[in-house]
């Protein structure tokens with residue numbers, strides 16, 4: 023995901039370029055002590071990190087079996103039936119099927135962002151699964167955008183941003199003239215890649231005319247008219263969408279309290295977590311998120327109240343929350359991002375992803391491979407320091423979530 027920031031009046035071209043680039047059931051006390059003691063253990067095991075989808079799948083299934091989970095696999099319809107080249111949504115369920123409390127952690131909504139989320143799921147299975155209380159279940163969903171995870175693309179097999187696909191398709195979502203202009207700019211490229219500098223210049227000009235906040239919202243909110251564009255939300259529910267909704271209706275129907283984390287990368291400081299909470303501000307769900315994860319969530323609320331939050335369409339986590347709430351469950355959740363690079367570079371990531379999906383037939387394999395590696399590094403830096411920061415921060419967040427879920431139960435039982 024790419025997040026907006028405040029966009030004040032710009033004084034000069036350089037400042038404007040910089041600005042537009044930024045657009046882009048309870049545990050026993052002793053068990054709590056055991057969980058807390060884990061937090062002082064160095065959490066930087068590099069073995070959690072893999073950089074290929076088949077290896078991530080293998081790790082997920084091995085850890086799930088070792089931790090006593092019940093695994094499932096929903097093969098993507100265009101994937102090979104067997105072998106390391108196959109791909110689909112892997113699941114692991116821990117605990118009773120009728121547990122009142124459920125923690126659901128999702129990875130791989132955007133393909134190159136899978137590996138941090140996969141590491142978070144491994145951390146829970148290795149270090150926290152022994153401390154699950156009897157009335158709590160944990161549901162891990164791995165590689166939800168299976169095509170994107172397997173092919174190293176942020177989008178699905180139909181160039182759809184899965185995190186913009188959970189909308190009602192019986193309504194009109196056609197964009198206006200500005201949508202077309204922005205998408206035309208974002209689609210500039212040749213046989214060797216996207217024309218990033220020209221794209222930025224054109225976006226700047228559009229921003230000066232229409233307002234930078236408006237243009238950045240066009241880039242980030244999702245669009246439904248340009249199938250080969252950036253942020254395309256699709257014309258129908260994607261396979262991942264329908265598969266996930268069926269899963270959630272089945273697995274969350276007996277839950278009373280559902281915590282949801284959708285792990286991503288690309289927003290925030292290098293290796294630092296940032297929280298995008300989509301519970302309604304002022305709601306109990308939002309208050310719990312602040313209680314669990316702290317001021318970072320509250321700062322997110324302040325940011326949104328400033329009126330510059332992108333009008334994100336079709337978010338996956340909102341769909342999961344709505345399904346859980348439909349059966350009467352309370353929810354608390356967030357998209358949790360680990361930052362990688364400044365948003366100017368991350369915009370290039372969006373351009374690379376779009377270009378790779380529609381690369382001209384004359385493009386050499388060497389060029390495509392290089393740009394695919396560039397894309398992966400943007401969302402998953404091949405840097406031990408970044409990985410360690412992510413592991414430590416993520417482990418702390420998981421601990422906070424486990425404690426929050428148990429206190430939530432204790433407060434409302």
Ligand SMILES: [Zn+2]
Pocket residue numbers: 023131132135286287288
């Ligand atoms: Zn993402």
